Amino acid sequence: MTYRETAMTKKKKKAAKKVKNRALVAEKNEEAMVEGILEGSPDGIGVVIVRLECGCKKMAAVARDGEPASKLIMYRDQAESICDKCKKDNGDFMRVTEAFIHWSKPEPSDQEKEAINAKVLGTMPVIH
Numbered sequence: 001m002t003y004r005e006t007a008m009t010k011k012k013k014k015a016a017k018k019v020k021n022r023a024l025v026a027e028k029n030e031e032a033m034v035e036g037i038l039e040g041s042p043d044g045i046g047v048v049i050v051r052l053e054c055g056c057k058k059m060a061a062v063a064r065d066g067e068p069a070s071k072l073i074m075y076r077d078q079a080e081s082i083c084d085k086c087k088k089d090n091g092d093f094m095r096v097t098e099a100f101i102h103w104s105k106p107e108p109s110d111q112e113k114e115a116i117n118a119k120v121l122g123t124m125p126v127i128h
């Protein structure tokens with residue numbers, strides 16, 4: 001491998017890592033939603049955030065045992081309602097681009113997180 005190739009590989013790896021970190025953290029406008037959901041869900045230890053390719057989102061609080069701790073909320077930023085596609089298919093998981101859990105503080109142990117992640121997101125495609 002030439003020096004040039006090595007440098008390029010390094011650059012690529014760095015870029016990929018950046019995307020991953022950004023993808024799995026709640027955005028500012030999502031955080032407000034997350035706070036609201038957690039406030040109304042005493043059993044919630046985190047909120048599942050599901051982003052759809054159309055721009056709509058699904059959120060629901062999750063309890064320590066991995067069961068839903070609130071009803072599922074679907075919304076679209078800066079819009080009064082979700083898009084027509086979602087109205088039809090209810091945000092089909094085939095159109096999910098990212099799904100992850102935003103943990104409330106204090107966060108559960110890594111072991112607990114893993115178990116809940118597997119239970120909640122196990123059947124959904126997740127971008128890593």
Ligand SMILES: [Zn+2]
Pocket residue numbers: 052054055056082083084085086
């Ligand atoms: Zn939609």
